[in-house]
Amino acid sequence: MPSQRPDEVGYGHVVESYVTRMYGGLPRYLVLNGGRFLGPRWWHTTRFTRHLLSDAAAITDEELEALLGYEWRSRLTAAWLIGVDRRARFRERLGDLLLASEVCYSGSAYCFALARLGTHADAEILTAYLDRYLPRTDLHYDQPAALGALLRLDALLGTHHADRFTQPDGLWDQWVNALIHPSNHPDHTPAEQRRWTDLHCDFANGWTGLRR
Template sequence: MRNHRHEPALNAAVETYVTPGRRYLKLNHTPFGSDQAENRNIGRTLAEDSVRITDEELELLFGYEWRAQLTASWLVAFARREAHRERIGELLLANERIYAGRGYCFALARFATEEHARLLVDYLRAFLPHTDRGEQDAAMGALTYLDGLLGTTHAAQFLGENGAWAPWLRERFPPQRADEWAALDHFHDVIAARCAFADECMKALPPER
């Protein structure tokens, strides 16, 4: 099994951006908690790192395991690092590592273009029929968020009596959490909250000199 400690450049990127304070765990359980001071600190360091990390370091993290990929996708999302848009789409559609896909969906929502909405559509067409694993809930949240921004109706094909969203929910969640529309609103709101949080944190950065 690959170990970042045996690769100096990768190890430096992981220890700088992924593991301090177990950042990757916080990113996997957002929105954050009720401690607003801690939330501000998390957001400030994410914003700072999103502009500090190099493209080479991001590529190293994207080529590693889910913790590194999740963190890299958040950093790309915060600063909208457009050089990595294609890479994120490839990784989402490959669907190789659980949890990392939540970060990819967040990043695609942050890019906020029709192209990225269509990547989410492609992912959902491929993976909503499968209930073994994946980030279909995050993808639906991101797609409905983009539909609202772009004035599109891409998510409609997955909804309603003949859509794949409701059967997927019933397989993955207990009955009290499997309401098609309530769940959709929830996952939309998670993505919307993350995008608003990123905007707020990036605006708080001091201007470049």
């Protein structure tokens, strides 16, 4: 489906309201994409997270759809808002976008949201993504984020979906070894992918104290 500008569907305000709002000289989508809010020395974390929580609760489903139908910055932000508020009704939509992999960067946000939703259905979506894209050793998309999210869900659900991907010389090792300079990617281990997912999700879990 071709992307549409939000103003073409009657939601011209959503990008300025939710995507490009500034924090410490950076728009929200860049803060989310770079993970700056995880740094202990970033002075704007409390304000950033309060606003993110408020917007995640306040944004309507229609506004989220307007963002998901646009470009990567809007899709990334929408996925984060969905994940923070755990809006399970967007599971199928996020799964379709993840599997389509139409735009850059936003896929990691879809994986975060699916990890936050935390059900067997979310694990199945991530498994389907890895089945499709890990064999594509020519593509460096969102395989790391998907594996990290799946490993977290396996731990939470007591399942073993990721085992067949992470076995020695399996699909994960083959994909990492096909990187142009695999020696420059020592962080491409399953444990490191799980750690990054845990950092984002555990931080999101800790935000509940800021809802007051």
